[in-house]
Amino acid sequence: MKTNRIQMDHGAGGRASQDLVAKTFIPALANPILTELNDSALLEFNGVRLAMSTDSYVVDPIFFPGGDIGSLAVHGTVNDLAMRGAQPSYLSVGFILEEGLELTDLERLVTSMAAAAREAGVQVVAADTKVVDRGKADRIFINTAGVGVIAPGVEVAGQNARSGDIVLINGPMGDHGVAVLSTREGLSFQTEIESDSASLNGLVAAMLAASNKVHVLRDPTRGGVAAALNEVAKQSGVGIRLEESNLPVRPEVNAACEMLGLDPLYVANEGKALVFVAPEDAELVLNAMRQHPLGSEACVIGEVVSEHPERVVLQTGIGGRRIVDMLSGEQLPRIC
Amino acid sequence: MKTNRIQMDHGAGGRASQDLVAKTFIPALANPILTELNDSALLEFNGVRLAMSTDSYVVDPIFFPGGDIGSLAVHGTVNDLAMRGAQPSYLSVGFILEEGLELTDLERLVTSMAAAAREAGVQVVAADTKVVDRGKADRIFINTAGVGVIAPGVEVAGQNARSGDIVLINGPMGDHGVAVLSTREGLSFQTEIESDSASLNGLVAAMLAASNKVHVLRDPTRGGVAAALNEVAKQSGVGIRLEESNLPVRPEVNAACEMLGLDPLYVANEGKALVFVAPEDAELVLNAMRQHPLGSEACVIGEVVSEHPERVVLQTGIGGRRIVDMLSGEQLPRIC
Numbered sequence: 140m141k142t143n144r145i146q147m148d149h150g151a152g153g154r155a156s157q158d159l160v161a162k163t164f165i166p167a168l169a170n171p172i173l174t175e176l177n178d179s180a181l182l183e184f185n186g187v188r189l190a191m192s193t194d195s196y197v198v199d200p201i202f203f204p205g206g207d208i209g210s211l212a213v214h215g216t217v218n219d220l221a222m223r224g225a226q227p228s229y230l231s232v233g234f235i236l237e238e239g240l241e242l243t244d245l246e247r248l249v250t251s252m253a254a255a256a257r258e259a260g261v262q263v264v265a266a267d268t269k270v271v272d273r274g275k276a277d278r279i280f281i282n283t284a285g286v287g288v289i290a291p292g293v294e295v296a297g298q299n300a301r302s303g304d305i306v307l308i309n310g311p312m313g314d315h316g317v318a319v320l321s322t323r324e325g326l327s328f329q330t331e332i333e334s335d336s337a338s339l340n341g342l343v344a345a346m347l348a349a350s351n352k353v354h355v356l357r358d359p360t361r362g363g364v365a366a367a368l369n370e371v372a373k374q375s376g377v378g379i380r381l382e383e384s385n386l387p388v389r390p391e392v393n394a395a396c397e398m399l400g401l402d403p404l405y406v407a408n409e410g411k412a413l414v415f416v417a418p419e420d421a422e423l424v425l426n427a428m429r430q431h432p433l434g435s436e437a438c439v440i441g442e443v444v445s446e447h448p449e450r451v452v453l454q455t456g457i458g459g460r461r462i463v464d465m466l467s468g469e470q471l472p473r474i475c
Numbered sequence: 476m477k478t479n480r481i482q483m484d485h486g487a488g489g490r491a492s493q494d495l496v497a498k499t500f501i502p503a504l505a506n507p508i509l510t511e512l513n514d515s516a517l518l519e520f521n522g523v524r525l526a527m528s529t530d531s532y533v534v535d536p537i538f539f540p541g542g543d544i545g546s547l548a549v550h551g552t553v554n555d556l557a558m559r560g561a562q563p564s565y566l567s568v569g570f571i572l573e574e575g576l577e578l579t580d581l582e583r584l585v586t587s588m589a590a591a592a593r594e595a596g597v598q599v600v601a602a603d604t605k606v607v608d609r610g611k612a613d614r615i616f617i618n619t620a621g622v623g624v625i626a627p628g629v630e631v632a633g634q635n636a637r638s639g640d641i642v643l644i645n646g647p648m649g650d651h652g653v654a655v656l657s658t659r660e661g662l663s664f665q666t667e668i669e670s671d672s673a674s675l676n677g678l679v680a681a682m683l684a685a686s687n688k689v690h691v692l693r694d695p696t697r698g699g700v701a702a703a704l705n706e707v708a709k710q711s712g713v714g715i716r717l718e719e720s721n722l723p724v725r726p727e728v729n730a731a732c733e734m735l736g737l738d739p740l741y742v743a744n745e746g747k748a749l750v751f752v753a754p755e756d757a758e759l760v761l762n763a764m765r766q767h768p769l770g771s772e773a774c775v776i777g778e779v780v781s782e783h784p785e786r787v788v789l790q791t792g793i794g795g796r797r798i799v800d801m802l803s804g805e806q807l808p809r810i811c
Contacts, residue, residue, distance in 0.1 A: 145576040150606025163582055164602060167589040168568075172600040180600035182565055184523045184624060193567035193620055194603045229518055231529035232504075233618040235571070240481040246499055253503040264508040264516035265620070266500060267530045270486025271809060275613040282569040284529055284601070284620030288520060473607060 150473075152361025152407075153466035176374065177297050178357065179223035181289065188291075190225035192216055193284035199473040201248065201278055203322045205314070205333030206409070209248035212281040213255035214338050214409055215360065215475060221340040222356040222412065224295035224347060225287030230256065231265035232283050237276040248279065259338035261285065287340075293347060299354040300375035304443040305421035307414040309342060309428050310335065310436040311387040312364055316406035316474050317395045326399075330391040337410035342431045346414065349427035355415035360475055362466060363405040364440075367413055368451045369465045379451045381441035381463065404453075405466055407474045415443065486809075488697025488743075489802035512710065513633050514693065515559040517625065524627075526561035528552055529620035535809040537584065537614055539658045541650070541669030542745070544617055545584035549591035550674050550745055551696065551811060552619040557676040558692040558748065560631035560683060561623030566592065567601035568619050573612040584615065595674035597621065623676075629683060635690040636711035640779040641757035643750040645678060645764050646671065646772040647723040648700055652742035652810050653731045662734075666727040673746035678769045682750065685763035691751035696811055698802060699741040700776075703749055704787045705801045715787045717777035717799065741802055743810045751779065 148155040165174060172180045179190035194215045201208040213230065220227040232252070236245065256263055318334040321327070339358070346353055355375070359367035364386075372379050388396075388403045396403050410433060416424045421439065428434030451463040484491040501510060508516045515526035530551045537544040549566065556563040568588070572581070592599055654670040657663070675694065682689055691711070695703035700722075708715050724732075724739045732739050746769060752760045757775065764770030787799040 143578050145572045145574055145578065145581065145606055147574055147606050147608065150572065150604055156604065159604060160602075163578070163585055164604075167582075167585045168592070168599045168602070170598045170600070172565075172598060173602065180565070180567075182600065182622070184520065184525065184564075187520045187523050189520065189622075191565060191567060191601050191622065193569050193601050193618070195569035195571050195605045195618060197571060197605045197607050199607075228520075229508075229516070229527060231516075231527055231620045233529050233531035233569075233620075235531050235533060235616055236481045236486065238481055238483055242479050242481065242499070245481065246503075249499055249503045256504070262506045262508060263504045264506070264518065265527050265529050266496075266504070266509065268486055268492065268495060268500075269531045269533045269616075269809075270481055270483050271533050271613060271616075272483065274610065276616075277607060277611040280571055280605075280607075280612075280616065282529070282531060282618035282620075284567045284569075284618075286518070286525075286527065286622060473605075 147472045152366050177223060178219040179225060188289040190220045190223040190287045190289055192219035194219065195280060195282040196475060197280050197473050198319060198475050199277060200322050203334055204318045204331050206336035207248055207251050208279060208281055209251035210255040211336050211409060211475060212283045213252055213259060214336050216283040216285040217259045217261060217338040217340055218358045220285050220287040221343040222358050223289060224293040225289045227259060227261045227285055227287035227340050229264045230261050230283050230285045232263050234268045235276055235280040236270045237278050238270055238273040240278050259340055295353055295356050297355055297371050297374035300371055300377050300415045300443050301354060302377060302443050302445040303418050304354055304415040305418050305439055306441040307425060307437055308440050309412050309434040311389045312408060313388060313392045313396060313403035313406035315409040316471050317392050319474055320471060321395060328391055328395055332391055332395060335408055335410035337433055339412050339433060342433045345427045345431050346424050350416060350420040350424050352417035352420040353414060353424060357413045359408050359411055359413055361407050363407055365404040365463045366465050372451055373449050376448050378444040378447040379441055380444050381453045383453050383455045385438060385440050387436060387438055404463060483808045488702050513559060514555040515561060524625040526556045526559040526623045526625055528555035531616060531618040532811060533616050533809050534655060534811050535613060536658050539670055540654045540667050542672035543584055543587050544615060545587035546591040547672050547745060547811060548617040548619045549588055549595060550672050552621040553595045553597060553674040553676055554694045556621050556623040557679040558694050559625060560629040561625045563595060563597045563621055563623035563676050565600045566597050566619050566621045568599050570604045571612055571616040572606045573614050574606055574609040576614050595676055631689055631692050633691055633693060633707050633710035636707055636713050636751045636779050637690060638713060638779050638781040639754050640690055640751040641754050641775055642777040643761060643773055644776050645748050645770040647725045648744060649724060649728045649732060649739035649742035651745040652807050653728050655810055656807060657731060664727055664731055668727055668731060671744055671746035673769055675746065675748050675769060678767045681763045681767050682760050686752060686756040686760050688753035688756040689750060689760060693749045695744050695747055695749055697743050699743055701740040701799045702801050708787055709785050712784050714780040714783040715777055716780050717789045719789050719791045721774060721776050723772060723774055740799060
């Protein structure tokens, strides 16, 4: 689809998003750090290695089962730092408020942010507030940027996947996307589906303490597990094989996805990490994950292979194989 | 004015903005760093001192004489870091795009950002793009966050003004606000008024090289020189005396302000710094400023006094005095 205007799928984390980055942002802003396209940039100051990351949050609705835009804005940026193996330290926060936003809603969101920051052990050290006229925003948008310290010896990056690595995830896929979409569309299911929105830095610290052979961490947010794995396959120049029968999805999320015409592989998560670890340490890391509250349902979902480089291939239950590509269009707008 | 909803003046940098920070943000998010309320936070990592800052940019229109929202988003955050005496190093960028934004406009803005970053010597190392539905934003909002290094021995902060300090500014007031407002309102003047939007880190480096007695730097953006001086007076617990006849304003800006009913003291600048320096080094710093292209019109505008603590007082031409307070309402919405 060719267009000379921004469309919703430019923000959906799929192919249109990648195109925009590759054609518009990278050529103008290019530098070796940005071009790595990791969840966080790695900065060095006098031998101290810091990760830096940013995300804006425009989720609609701003309150959803299991979370809200305030806590999400903390979790999301904390996780981007954690995915680089960093211990998140400080956040900045930029609010864009629409004239007419209820102050009680703002207070609720700020309180939720503060609780999420405390829980993750990060401090909000810089903040900014802008207000725009009614009808020029959608209640509230939040940007957070963060910095964290990468301990000596930690080398986690999207480029580091190697053939033989085992791919783990810390729990079932798709909870966040389905929770947000159901609320937005006013759907109700027998079991309420809650977002998995959470800060993963504690879980990551536990994994890194258990093994120094964690090669890649990636949080499957926009575009879901499919997009995140495709990114890593490309960055590392490897193939990834998934076992369909191993992919964890809650039955109620599965049912909702069927009803909504969604594939859980493409649905956003906000409390999940994909973990690439050398095979000899996979058991060790899996055990460390399972001992953490956010990893009790951790499991193996696939492995890195030398075949089909830059491609993610799913082994289906009936012995078939299909390529898991990035989405070219938009599946779920404004999910984070 | 009491209200339970966000109003435009909550974002105008005056008293309503301060109230929102004091009553909603600080109680929830409080920590010793945030509570300092400086343009940047000061962070320490293993003896390395970093400044961190963030701002969102929602200026309307997005292109204006002398700049655009892209370069402004670089200048603004670079300046917040520079006002802490830091040499800005890295920026993160978060774009919120409205569906339907022309790609050529986006490319023009990104190119402008890139040029501004090169000129300031900073790298954009992390970026994020979100798209929201048509009518849910206003073409483009940009957040930048930045980090920079504070050299050993540099101690610049809003708390450090002392009685006797001389107050300097690097050029005339109000250019940015008048340029933006004129464009927005479709006004044209005989002389086109251009925004002063610029990165001040080079100018600041020149000042800090000339003297180690620069106590406070503050960029008078939203709320203008009046708001910035009131903030410093409060943070340092001092009085500030301004000499009306010394306040630099271009004749065309003065004329436009008269027509628009604005006081240049309250109009936003995006390439100006207020400098508080010990009297014995004032001449030295003034000369250093004047040798820099962005300081050729630098001048003394006032001094710090022990009388009327926390108040800014203007000596008028006819020997009178008036208190220069913060604005309680909104003067210029969406100026940055």
